[in-house]
Amino acid sequence: MKNYQYVARSAAIAARALGDETMVMSATNSTLFTLDEVASVIWAAADGVTPLDEIVANKICAQYDISPEAALKDAQALVGNLAEHGILLISDQPLIHSSGSHKETR
Amino acid sequence: MSGLQAEMAAKALKLNIPLSVQLDLTYRCNELCIHCYLDHDDHGEMTTAEIKDLLDQMAEAGVFYLTISGGEILMRRDFFEILEHARARTFCVKLKTNGVLIRKKEAERLRALGVETVQISIYSHRPEVHDAITKMPGSFRQSIDAVRFLRTQGLTVTLANVLMVQNTHDYLGVKALAAELDAKFTVDPTITPMMDGDRSILKLNMDQAALQEVFRNEDLVGNVEEFCAPPQGVDEEALDMLPCSAGHTACYVSPYGDVYPCVQFPLPTGNVRRTRFVDIWRDSPQFKEVRSITLRDMPSCSKCAHGATCTRCPGLAYMEGNMRGPSSQDCEKSYARTGVPSENYKARHASPKPFQSLNLIQIQGLQPAERNFPAQMIEGIVARA
Numbered sequence: 001m002k003n004y005q006y007v008a009r010s011a012a013i014a015a016r017a018l019g020d021e022t023m024v025m026s027a028t029n030s031t032l033f034t035l036d037e038v039a040s041v042i043w044a045a046a047d048g049v050t051p052l053d054e055i056v057a058n059k060i061c062a063q064y065d066i067s068p069e070a071a072l073k074d075a076q077a078l079v080g081n082l083a084e085h086g087i088l089l090i091s092d093q094p095l096i097h098s099s100g101s102h103k104e105t106r
Numbered sequence: 107m108s109g110l111q112a113e114m115a116a117k118a119l120k121l122n123i124p125l126s127v128q129l130d131l132t133y134r135c136n137e138l139c140i141h142c143y144l145d146h147d148d149h150g151e152m153t154t155a156e157i158k159d160l161l162d163q164m165a166e167a168g169v170f171y172l173t174i175s176g177g178e179i180l181m182r183r184d185f186f187e188i189l190e191h192a193r194a195r196t197f198c199v200k201l202k203t204n205g206v207l208i209r210k211k212e213a214e215r216l217r218a219l220g221v222e223t224v225q226i227s228i229y230s231h232r233p234e235v236h237d238a239i240t241k242m243p244g245s246f247r248q249s250i251d252a253v254r255f256l257r258t259q260g261l262t263v264t265l266a267n268v269l270m271v272q273n274t275h276d277y278l279g280v281k282a283l284a285a286e287l288d289a290k291f292t293v294d295p296t297i298t299p300m301m302d303g304d305r306s307i308l309k310l311n312m313d314q315a316a317l318q319e320v321f322r323n324e325d326l327v328g329n330v331e332e333f334c335a336p337p338q339g340v341d342e343e344a345l346d347m348l349p350c351s352a353g354h355t356a357c358y359v360s361p362y363g364d365v366y367p368c369v370q371f372p373l374p375t376g377n378v379r380r381t382r383f384v385d386i387w388r389d390s391p392q393f394k395e396v397r398s399i400t401l402r403d404m405p406s407c408s409k410c411a412h413g414a415t416c417t418r419c420p421g422l423a424y425m426e427g428n429m430r431g432p433s434s435q436d437c438e439k440s441y442a443r444t445g446v447p448s449e450n451y452k453a454r455h456a457s458p459k460p461f462q463s464l465n466l467i468q469i470q471g472l473q474p475a476e477r478n479f480p481a482q483m484i485e486g487i488v489a490r491a
Contacts, residue, residue, distance in 0.1 A: 012220045014198035016170040019121055023114055023170055025198050027220035030262065032110055 007055075007079050008048030008095035013087045015043075026087050033087070038064065039078055046088060048095030052079060114170075118355045119348075123168035124387050126356040128369055131157070131188065132177040133361055137204050138241040139227075141270055141310050143300045144177065151361040154184040156379065158191045160359065163383040165195040172197035175369075177361070180207035186215055193219045200225065202266075205252030206245055213255035224256055225264045225292075229272075231279030239272055253287050264290040269320070270297055270310040281325065295320055299425055301372055317442045334443050337411040344414035345402040352420060353396035357387065367396050371421025373429070396420070396429070404430050410449040412440045 009015070012027040022040040024033045035043050038060060045055045053072055060071045082088035089095055118125035132151055133144045152160070164172070172192055179185055179201060192199055201216070205226040208216075216224065226249055229239040233246035240246075256263045265287070267273075267280040277293045284291035295312050299305045312320075320326060327333040348354055353367035353375075360366070363378040365386050375393050376386035387393065399420070407413050410432075417440075422433040432450035441447050447455070 013196065014170065014220075014222065015196045016165070016168060018114060018117055018123065018125075018168065018170070021117070025222065027222060030222055032108070032114075034110065034114065 003092060004051040005053070005076070005079075006048055006050070006091050006094050007042075007046040007052055007083075008089045008091075009043065009046050010087050010089055017044075024087055026085060028086055031085065033082075033085070042075055042078060043082075043088075046079075048089070052076070115351065115355055118168070121168075122388065124164070124355060124357055125169065126171040126173070126351065127164055127169045128173040128175055128356075128358045129157075129160075129164075130175050130177060130359070130361050130369070131179050131182045131185065134181045135176065135178040135204075136181060136206055136242065137178065137245060140239055140241065140272070141268065141297050141307055143298050143307065145300075145302065146177070149362060151182075152363050152379070154187060156363065157184075157188050160363070160378050160383060161188075161192050161195055161197070163378070165197065167384040167387060170198055171200070173200045173202060175202035178207070179203050180212070186219075189216075189219055189221070193221075198222050202227075203252075204240070204245065205249040205256075206242070208252035208255060210255050210258075213252070213259045213261070216256065217259035217261055221261065223262045223264060225266050226253055228265045228267060228280055228283070230276040231283045232276065235273055235276060239270075250283075250287070253289055257288055262290065263287070264292055267291065267293045268297070269293060269295040269312055269316075271312060272310070274312050274316045275319075277320070277323075277326070293320065293326055298370055298422070303425070314438070314442050317439070321443045334445075336444050336446050337413075337415050337440070339411050340401065340408060340413040345400065345408060347401045347414065349399065349401070349418060349420045353393050357393075359383075365390075367393065368421050370419060371396075371424055373421075373424055399430055404432070406432050406450050406453075411446060412437075412444075412448045416440055416448070 014025040014027060016023050017040065018034075020037040020040065022035040022043050024035060024043070025031065026033075041059045041063070042055055045059050052075055056071045056075050057068060060066065060075065061068050064071070079088055079090055083090045115125060132148070133146050134148055135142070135144070135146050174189065174192070180203060182188065189199065199221045200223045201221055202225045205224075228236065228246075228249060230236045230246075236246035236249075237243050253263050253265070265280055265284040267277050269277060281291045281293075295317060297308055297311045299308060321334060322330050324330050350368075352371050356368065357375075358366045358369040358371075359378065365375045365378060365383070366372055367375070373392050373396070375390040378386065401408050401413055404413075407416065407418060410416070416436055418436045419433045420429050422435050423429055423431050426434060432448065434450060434454065437448040437451040437454075441451050
């Protein structure tokens with residue numbers, strides 16, 4: 001049985017797209033991050049209901065020249081690190097309420 | 107400003123994005139501070155719906171840092187509704203308030219909404235001095251109570267200490283108070299003219315001797331020798347410098363929807379009740395003119411030894427009558443800091459004229475915001491942190 005991984009933007013952040021990058025600030029400790037173009041695609045797609053492998057397949061592999069395995073490995077490293085900083089939530093169940101109040105703008 | 111923030115600001119400048127906006131929700135206030143530059147009457151503030159729409163527009167335009175100020179922001183009954191809308195649009199929100207209306211319940215809501223910083227004005231560690239400046243008995247106690255409520259919630263709080271004749275030497279007391287409350291501290295010896303041009307409140311400014319004392323206080327400015335070092339003159343590179351972020355990556359919106367380059371730069375550029383925010387930002391002739399000005403275009407400042415290092419405020423220069431001219435207040439400040447007179451200072455003192463603003467002073471960035479940045483962030487597909 002396949003294990004799905006769902007990702008959602010935390011509500012305790014400030015974020016804005018700046019060109020092809022994204023600025024993200026943690027509201028808990030004011031740490032500022034910037035996400036590059038590819039990371040920004042994953043960030044924007046982290047709606048809590050789309051599995052990570054689907055995001056990678058549809059948003060990354062469809063646009064960038066990278067194998068699904070390598071892209072998923074990188075994406076898992078990314079979301080793991082973002083989760084450690086409290087700006088992204090990860091679950092094996094859909095996170096339907098976590099980022100629903102946020103309207104991302106690009 | 108950190109390296110990462112500077113990098114983001116440079117990118118925003120290149121992309122013509124208003125990275126930072128100060129939005130004043132109201133000019134009404136429950137204090138009556140003797141140095142305040144505002145007309146506190148309500149001349150038709152934006153409605154809740156208008157402000158929410160503006161926030162949507164600002165998010166679409168790329169605004170990230172949103173300072174919500176006033177007046178006293180909690181005088182708006184819809185304050186939390188507005189704040190909730192702003193946070194739902196993922197702005198990085200800083201609040202400026204006197205804290206008088208912040209109790210435990212409000213502090214809990216602010217924490218839940220994830221504001222980045224709350225800045226509270228404290229004029230003195232002596233209650234009688236603070237209350238005499240605010241003209242509101244008991245305000246010191248209420249503001250300090252607010253700081254405690256906010257800190258209990260774990261919120262970052264900054265005590266903002268505006269200095270004037272009445273509290274010239276109290277900054278060390280307020281700084282100690284901030285340490286006791288586990289709050290940050292910033293000092294600002296700036297009394298600006300009223301927004302309607304009335305300059306009578308400038309008489310409250312500290313004198314040169316007091317200003318020199320502030321500039322030479324290591325606790326405030328860090329390395330005094332470096333801070334007060336003589337100017338190094340102007341080279342070719344400096345001539346292409348931009349004055350400050352006002353109109354370049356930052357702007358100000360009044361409670362009535364008027365857009366200006368900065369709260370201290372009252373050059374009207376448009377009104378969001380008639381024109382979309384982003385259209386004002388991109389197309390206003392006034393913004394374009396502000397953006398066109400470099401040090402090279404300033405007849406006096408480009409020839410001044412302080413030109414490359416001066417903290418010249420283009421808004422104060424504009425209020426003196428010429429946005430390409432010097433800001434005499436900053437000339438005074440440069441002289442107090444280094445002992446070297448500016449070109450404008452020499453000219454003025456060679457043919458002195460009565461001018462009330464000569465003591466007006468302004469410091470920006472004495473204590474830059476502290477942020478923690480991890481040495482390294484995420485490998486792989488994250489660029490940097």
